[in-house]
Each structure stands twice: as C-alpha cells, then as structure tokens.
Amino acid sequence: MSRRTETLLWMAQRASAAVLALCVLVHLATIIYAVQGGLTGAEILARTRGNTAWFAFYAVFVLAVAVHAPIGLRVVLAEWFGWRGRARDFALIAFAVVLAGMGFQAVRGVYA
Amino acid sequence: MSATLQVRVWRGGARGAYREYEVPRRESQTVLDVVTHIQRAIDPTLAYRYACRVGMCGSCAMTVNGAPRWTCRTHVDKVARDGRLAIAPLRNLPVIRDLVADMREFFDKWARAQGQFKGARTRADDFERISPDSEARRRADAAIECIGCGVCYAACDVVAANPGYLGPAALNRAWTLVNDARDTAQGARLRAVAGDRASLACHTHMSCTERCPKALSPTAGIAGLKRAISRAALQGKL
Numbered sequence: 001m002s003r004r005t006e007t008l009l010w011m012a013q014r015a016s017a018a019v020l021a022l023c024v025l026v027h028l029a030t031i032i033y034a035v036q037g038g039l040t041g042a043e044i045l046a047r048t049r050g051n052t053a054w055f056a057f058y059a060v061f062v063l064a065v066a067v068h069a070p071i072g073l074r075v076v077l078a079e080w081f082g083w084r085g086r087a088r089d090f091a092l093i094a095f096a097v098v099l100a101g102m103g104f105q106a107v108r109g110v111y112a
Numbered sequence: 113m114s115a116t117l118q119v120r121v122w123r124g125g126a127r128g129a130y131r132e133y134e135v136p137r138r139e140s141q142t143v144l145d146v147v148t149h150i151q152r153a154i155d156p157t158l159a160y161r162y163a164c165r166v167g168m169c170g171s172c173a174m175t176v177n178g179a180p181r182w183t184c185r186t187h188v189d190k191v192a193r194d195g196r197l198a199i200a201p202l203r204n205l206p207v208i209r210d211l212v213a214d215m216r217e218f219f220d221k222w223a224r225a226q227g228q229f230k231g232a233r234t235r236a237d238d239f240e241r242i243s244p245d246s247e248a249r250r251r252a253d254a255a256i257e258c259i260g261c262g263v264c265y266a267a268c269d270v271v272a273a274n275p276g277y278l279g280p281a282a283l284n285r286a287w288t289l290v291n292d293a294r295d296t297a298q299g300a301r302l303r304a305v306a307g308d309r310a311s312l313a314c315h316t317h318m319s320c321t322e323r324c325p326k327a328l329s330p331t332a333g334i335a336g337l338k339r340a341i342s343r344a345a346l347q348g349k350l
Contacts, residue, residue, distance in 0.1 A: 003303055003306040003350055006307045006308050007307070007312060007341055007342065010338075010342075011345065075308075078274065078308070079273035080273070
C-alpha cells in the first residue's frame, strides 16, 4: 500500500472519529430522552418511520462506523498479531462491508 | 541512608539474567557511579558504555528500575527503592552484552527518516537570513537539542509493538528539518516520515516526552509531521 493511501486512511479514521463523537452524543441523548418519556417500541417506530432526518442521521452514523472500525482494527492486527499485508486489508474491506450491511439493515428497520 | 545498595545488573545477551551485587552507598551517588564501582571493584568483565559523565554525550542511557534514564544524571536517591536498584540495557534495542545495547538500528532510522540536512548553497554563497522570531525557526528550536541518547526510543511502546516504526528521536530530527527554510529535500522527507511505520503509527502515548532527559517533546514534533503529511497527501504531493 502506498504511503499516500496509508495517509488518506489515517485521515479518514480521524475524520470519522470526529463524526462519531457527535453521532454517539446525539444517539445517547436520544435514548435517555426516549426512555424518560416512557416511549414504547411501537411509539418510537411511529416517530422514526418515514422520517428522512433520522434516516440521514443514522446513515451517516453507520457509514462513519464502517470507515472508522476497520482502519483502527488494521493497526490492532498489525501491532498485536503481526498481521500485515494485502490479505489483512482485503479481510478488513470485507469487515467494513459487513458492518455497513448490518448497520443499514438496522437503519432500514426503523425507517421503512 | 543504608550503608549498602543491593543492585541487580543484567548480565549476558538477550538471554542473560540479572546478577546481584552489593555496592557501598555514598552521598550524591549516581547510577553511573554504581555501575562503575561494580566494574572497577567487583567484576571487571561487566560491559557498559559511557563517555562524558555530565549529560552531554548521551551514551550512558540504561533501564533503571524499569524506566530508561541517563545513568550519569540519575541520583540513586531518586530511584532506589528500599536500597534496591535494577539496571538493564535500553529496551527495544538488541543487547550486545550486559548493559550495552546495539544502537545501529536506532541511528539507521534517523537516516531512513531523511535526518540529513540537504542544502543548495555552497561556501561561496552568503548566509541564508532566518529570523530567530520566525514561527518555523521557533518550532525547530524547540526540538533541536536532541543528543541521540535513545531514551525516548526505549520508552516508546509503539516501537515495542511495531519494530519497523522509526521512533520518536528520528521523527523529532525530521521535524527540525521540515522547519528548516534552507533544506531542499522536503518532499522526500515527508514521504519518508509518512505511513504505517513512521509518524502516522504514533499513538500519542507521550512516553518519549515524559522520559526525554532534555525535556523535549517528540510527540509535539510528530503531531506537526502528521499535519504536514496530511496537507501533502491532500495536495497530491506525497
């Protein structure tokens, strides 16, 4: 992998961390608010279904996770297990696809 | 103050073991004094390295009670626990014998980080005029006093986990040159310090900054390199 690509990956991880910091705060605040209000699952779904703003928010959240986690794992695999090279990078691309797939399935569940 | 110190000293190579010595306790005694006493009065086969004894040469760094230090500037008072010392060679470097670590890889990494100054002027040219107040000159000044003792390198957990990592001292040196207006090899240097085995591998543990006997902050320099590399990557210059 070229040094430029490694640098762009590093930047993507920093940028996605900044997005995640905001997303996690909003997500936690929403959970606490919903629980205190005594909303049921059905009532929550009634608010999220068809709501484009929530869809956009969680779509960004899922994308940030799918970018952030595999890049971080790439370093963990190298430093803790000595796994470097293309096989690791392809495995992590697959991991990113799985994360994004599972995340979007959840987003679709509360939107559609 | 007890009359003697119980000193465990690493003997042998990578597969060596600690051997225990009893050393007379003296006032204002440094760890280097302790090692010297062992070699001169108890066991002349002990190998260790030193030169200036006053914190200028950077050759006497060892691991003292688990932390890398200049032994010449470390008073026994400050590090002995219950009259006990454990002295070993620097971490993250191959052991040649006893307390002597092989520094080749450490200095080779300075070269790999493009730590050499490359200028365009000859002795026939006039001096480049650089204001001492300029931002770049001040950044270089903050990092320039490194004497290459290897303490930061031995303290760095990233070097331990990622042996190819260039390490704090080499990157600190590169940072002084990135801020040198006279240098003509900036592109090659940024490429050399980018990537998974260079500045981007730094986890900002700050062990180098905590341990540097010159109170430098390689961590700050590496952060500066990360910014410079990011800019270069976005501009397609990496």
